[in-house]
Amino acid sequence: MLVVLARGVKYVTNQKIFIAILLLFLFSLNKFGFAKRLDSYLIDISRFPLRLMTSSYITKAGGVSLAEENRQLKQKIKELNQRIIELEEAMQENKRLRGLLSFRKEGYTNIPAQVIGESSDNWRKVVIINKGKRDGIRKDMAVVGKEGLIGRVVEVGLRSSKVMLIIDFNFKVAALVQRTRNQGIVQGNICSCEMRYIDKDSDVAKGDIVISSGRGGIYPKGLVIGKVDELNEDINRLYLKARILPAVNFHRLEEVLCLKKVSP
Numbered sequence: 001m002l003v004v005l006a007r008g009v010k011y012v013t014n015q016k017i018f019i020a021i022l023l024l025f026l027f028s029l030n031k032f033g034f035a036k037r038l039d040s041y042l043i044d045i046s047r048f049p050l051r052l053m054t055s056s057y058i059t060k061a062g063g064v065s066l067a068e069e070n071r072q073l074k075q076k077i078k079e080l081n082q083r084i085i086e087l088e089e090a091m092q093e094n095k096r097l098r099g100l101l102s103f104r105k106e107g108y109t110n111i112p113a114q115v116i117g118e119s120s121d122n123w124r125k126v127v128i129i130n131k132g133k134r135d136g137i138r139k140d141m142a143v144v145g146k147e148g149l150i151g152r153v154v155e156v157g158l159r160s161s162k163v164m165l166i167i168d169f170n171f172k173v174a175a176l177v178q179r180t181r182n183q184g185i186v187q188g189n190i191c192s193c194e195m196r197y198i199d200k201d202s203d204v205a206k207g208d209i210v211i212s213s214g215r216g217g218i219y220p221k222g223l224v225i226g227k228v229d230e231l232n233e234d235i236n237r238l239y240l241k242a243r244i245l246p247a248v249n250f251h252r253l254e255e256v257l258c259l260k261k262v263s264p
Helices: 002-031 034-101
Strands: 108-118 126-129 142-144 149-156 161-165 172-177 183-189 192-199 209-212 224-233 239-246 255-261
Touching (some): 034 255, 183 239, 192 224
Antiparallel strands (some): 108 126, 108 255, 142 149, 142 255, 172 209, 192 239
16 A cells, blocks of 8 residues: 555656656747747748648749740741741752753753742633743743643743643644654643644554644744543544643643743
């Protein structure tokens, strides 16, 4: 019994001593300003998650900088893609021009030009080129492409000119069938051409190449006009007439050559 009592007194005494030490410690903290620091530490600790979130937000906001950088990079990619397209177009144009400028006809010099417009009239097949009088273009010059005859210059301005295509109703050129040497007149027919006055007893066949004969003085001999697609007798049954598919694709006409006669 005495042992138990002694233990209880000791426990109470120890408890009082602990409380006294705690009060003394807190008093010391308060006296020397440590309590305020402790408060600030506790506040800082409590604010840590908020600071973490804020830091994350600032990173994203600094990501305004990152976002801006990302936007600039995307813009650069767009610009580079556009540049690639432009370079590809330049390469294609150079390829076409190399093929075009390889064309040579004795007694003529070439004046290259670009097609910049066309007639809106369904019954007229005329294109506009970006060369005119100041570039040496003259009326009735033959106009060709790497595939063959395109037409002739019908109107000349200072900086541009009009070219009548071989598929225009008003276009005519003296021609011959390359294989059989049969001659005739090729006339435009809107989407194709028609060769008239072919000898009825000739051996002309589908697929034969038709070229300019050189007669008339405007078109040099040997310019490819197209291929025979169909043969029929004319209305008087005196001659044959042939439907000619032009060698040139007029839906993809971009660059042309105007043939200028060289003075002897």
